[in-house]
Amino acid sequence: MTLPEPNQTLIEIIRDRIKNTPDQKITFADYMELVLYHPEQGYYTSGMVDIGKAGDYFTASSLGSDFGELLAEQFVEMWQRLGKPKRFDLVEMGAGKGELASDIFNYCWHNYPQFLACLQYRIIEQSPSLTQQQKQQLQPWQQKGNLRWETWEDIPNQSVMGCLFSNELVDSFPVHRVKIENDNLKEIYVTLNGEDEGTPFTEITDDLSTPQLDQYFQDMGINLPSKDYPDGFETEVNLAIIPWLETISRCLQKGYLLTIDYGYSAEKYYQPKRNAGTLQCYIQHQRHNDPYYLIGKQDMTAHVDFTALETYGKHYHLEPLGFTQQALFLMALGLGNRLNSLSQGGQSVMQVLQKRDALHQLIDPMGLGGFGVLLQGKGLTANEQEPPLRGFTEKT
Numbered sequence: 001m002t003l004p005e006p007n008q009t010l011i012e013i014i015r016d017r018i019k020n021t022p023d024q025k026i027t028f029a030d031y032m033e034l035v036l037y038h039p040e041q042g043y044y045t046s047g048m049v050d051i052g053k054a055g056d057y058f059t060a061s062s063l064g065s066d067f068g069e070l071l072a073e074q075f076v077e078m079w080q081r082l083g084k085p086k087r088f089d090l091v092e093m094g095a096g097k098g099e100l101a102s103d104i105f106n107y108c109w110h111n112y113p114q115f116l117a118c119l120q121y122r123i124i125e126q127s128p129s130l131t132q133q134q135k136q137q138l139q140p141w142q143q144k145g146n147l148r149w150e151t152w153e154d155i156p157n158q159s160v161m162g163c164l165f166s167n168e169l170v171d172s173f174p175v176h177r178v179k180i181e182n183d184n185l186k187e188i189y190v191t192l193n194g195e196d197e198g199t200p201f202t203e204i205t206d207d208l209s210t211p212q213l214d215q216y217f218q219d220m221g222i223n224l225p226s227k228d229y230p231d232g233f234e235t236e237v238n239l240a241i242i243p244w245l246e247t248i249s250r251c252l253q254k255g256y257l258l259t260i261d262y263g264y265s266a267e268k269y270y271q272p273k274r275n276a277g278t279l280q281c282y283i284q285h286q287r288h289n290d291p292y293y294l295i296g297k298q299d300m301t302a303h304v305d306f307t308a309l310e311t312y313g314k315h316y317h318l319e320p321l322g323f324t325q326q327a328l329f330l331m332a333l334g335l336g337n338r339l340n341s342l343s344q345g346g347q348s349v350m351q352v353l354q355k356r357d358a359l360h361q362l363i364d365p366m367g368l369g370g371f372g373v374l375l376q377g378k379g380l381t382a383n384e385q386e387p388p389l390r391g392f393t394e395k396t
């Protein structure tokens, strides 16, 4: 496969943005926001993004229908736990190509028609090109009238009864990058490179752009900087989760927030030996860590700090109800039975092998199976919170 050229229009936009700041630099978070989400030229907004075999990266939902079907089992149990209300809202945030929603709808159509009749499915999606793909993928369900695309502004306060969820969304929020220099915590900024330097941008460090960064480490109980950390230690901070959680709480009257993503607890994320951070870029299934390569044509992500989601969630009345690994979550929801039933015939050898491979990938502890699954709840009675939902019952 040939590699694309960098997006020169986007590079000019970023150049202008930097030139128009008083000290000729923008935070890395601002750079990442522009590169991924500039309204016309960003990787996610310009139509460059593609997920799956022909694209830049796989997600669990691009591996087949099992992930969505097992998730559907969990949503049905949530609905039952809430007393089978006549309206159950599912709000998918960052829906990619719409495959997950399609798998959920198809599975419920065949297995849980009563649940489907109560379901109001909304998608919140930032990328216009992916929204188009979602609309195509989900055309049959749109016509039935219980599926809509909305922005946060469309959702009235305290109106959602059900579950808001995301798969691999939070890792794509823009992150600030910080670095320890001479025992001080500094921030990494992006500035212009010299005319003949090859790449248009380079990095410099300076004082923190916001006291929220210091506050974040205090909130996480991470003593940074300190003698435990080597000089040059670099890491990321995802401050965007804070307004995101606030918005979710504003919308959610009663129900759940389910977040699936790769990441760690704060203690593990910010351990001194992880001294180069977790920033990663993806292009055509190649992973590397150069955010200035093929600008606008590659994806960029950072691991999720699940302690931060729990801590800031609590600020907004989103109480932690469970945390597990994706492998355990899916096994508890029936993935093991699916593996067993593969040997019961009815499919060609090739189909069995492909299906087995997809199921194994979903639970591979070094890959998707090691992802974190966090459940938070709001407005729930004690009986609605306990016992744990099925996906959170499998222990290591």
Ligand SMILES: C[S@@+](CC[C@H](N)C(=O)[O-])C[C@H]1O[C@@H](n2cnc3c(N)ncnc32)[C@H](O)[C@@H]1O
Binding pocket: 044, 051, 059, 060, 061, 062, 093, 094, 095, 096, 097, 100, 124, 125, 126, 127, 130, 166, 167, 168, 169, 172, 173
């Ligand atoms: C890595 S993809 C995951 C897609 C999908 N959930 C899946 O499992 O295949 C991230 C998705 O989140 C969307 N996205 C990123 N930031 C967003 C935001 N702030 N609000 C809504 N969608 C967002 C992207 O456009 C994309 O659809």
